[in-house]
Amino acid sequence: MAVMIGHHDAEKAFLEPWTSGRLHHAWLLAGPQGMGKGAFAARVARFLVTHDRAGEGGAPLSLDDPGDDQAGRLVAAGNHPEIIHLTxxxxxxxxxxxxxxxxDQVRGMIRRLHLSLxxxxxxxxxxxxxxxxETDGANALLKTLEEPPAQTLFLLVSHSPGRLLPTIRSRCRILRFQPVERDVMTAWLHDLRPMLDMAEVRAIVAASGGVPGKALALIDSDVAVMEKKLLAIATxxxxxxxxxxALAREVGGTSNRARLELVIDIVPGLLAQLARERPLGEIAPVLGQWDRIQRTVRDAVRGSYDGAMVGFEIGNCLAELAPRGGQAAR
Structure with missing residues (x-):
């Protein structure tokens, strides 16, 4: 499993109150999906069940400090009795x-909280x-957060914290996971996958929006191959x-939604490349097609989100940018 980045501030924000013995009982890990919030929660859980009641020794540790060896082996095997995971x-x-x-899952968790450690x-x-x-589950969780058992920590992963009950948010300390800066992402991805060409790394970083998990998914989707297909249409x-x-088939259907999102992410960079390569007087059509693509995606999101239709229309926009001798009648 790849080591995620973007956790440094969150780790510091957690370790400081733990070291001082003033650890809040509930933490909301908020940020875009793919930031590694679940991985961070797993690190915190392992750290707590392998360490003492408070930070004896004074100095803040890394969340990856091994702690108690027996407890660590149980965590690694997925068998530690004091880690409860709801998904x-x-x-x-x-x-x-x-x-x-x-x-029912929430009720089962609550029953376990009544047992002694x-x-x-x-x-x-x-x-x-x-x-x-579920709504009933959220309400049941809220009651538990209002009267938490001693020595129990809640780690709530949220991709859309604004949709949660305000009363749940108010019971939690919020750790926000922000997109990673482009230079940091580029260096991380290059170190992680040194076999990738730097031009491809930069394309992946641009398409990822600073979200490490998305960058890893884009590698698996073969960005370079998709870029070549889109460029072939545009030229x-x-x-x-x-x-x-062929593009419509590749991005159509629910199972190909990630590939469609990849195409949507790649297009801005591709259009920017085309604009740079063209004389000043030919840039306006490129920008016009980008506006058209944005409208297509926006309308699709409001409607049924037909991936094949969106893919074909993106292809139409790119085809209109080809030299006139290569354009097809539509």
Missing amino acids: RQVKDKSKDLARNITI SLGAWRVVVIDAVDDL GGDRDNRLRE
Whole structure:
């Protein structure tokens, strides 16, 4: 598993109150999906169940300090009795995840909180993501946050904290995970995948928006190949619609939503490249097509979000930028 970045400030914000013995009982880990909030929650949980009641020794430690060896082995095996993890479950006879974290899951967690600690000084509840709670489950969680058991820490992962009950947010200390600066992301990704060409690294970083998890997903989606396909449409015009139809197939359907988002992320950089390469008087059409693509995506989000339609229309916009000899009739 790749080491995530962008956690330094959050780690410091957690370790300081732990060291002083004034650790808040509930933490809301808020930020874009893909920032590694779940990984950070797992590090905090492991740290607490492998360390003493408070920061004996004074100096702040790293969350990756090994602590108690026996407890650490249990965590690594996924068997530590004092770590409770709530997430959406796989449906019966299906590989799909349930729509929500259910009230029954929350009630089961609450029952476990009434038991005495069997190992160590802390119990940790990780809810990933708290956005997925059913309404009844959110209300049940709120009651527990209002009267928390001693030596119990709640880590609530949220991709959309504005959608949570205000009363839940008010019971938590908020740790915000912000997108990582472009230079830092570039250096991290280059170190992580040194076999990638630097031009490809920069394209991935630009498309990721500073979100490390998204950058890793983009690598797996093969950004360079997709860029070449889009560029072929923009330079050749795709007279027989073959490339546009192939693009529509690749990004259509629910299972290909990530690939469609990749295309949408790549297009601004591709258009910027085309604009740089063209005479000043030919830049306006490039900007016009970018406006058209934005309208297409916006309208699709408001409607049924037909990925194939969006992909084909993006292809149409790019094809119109091709030299006139290569454009197809539409």
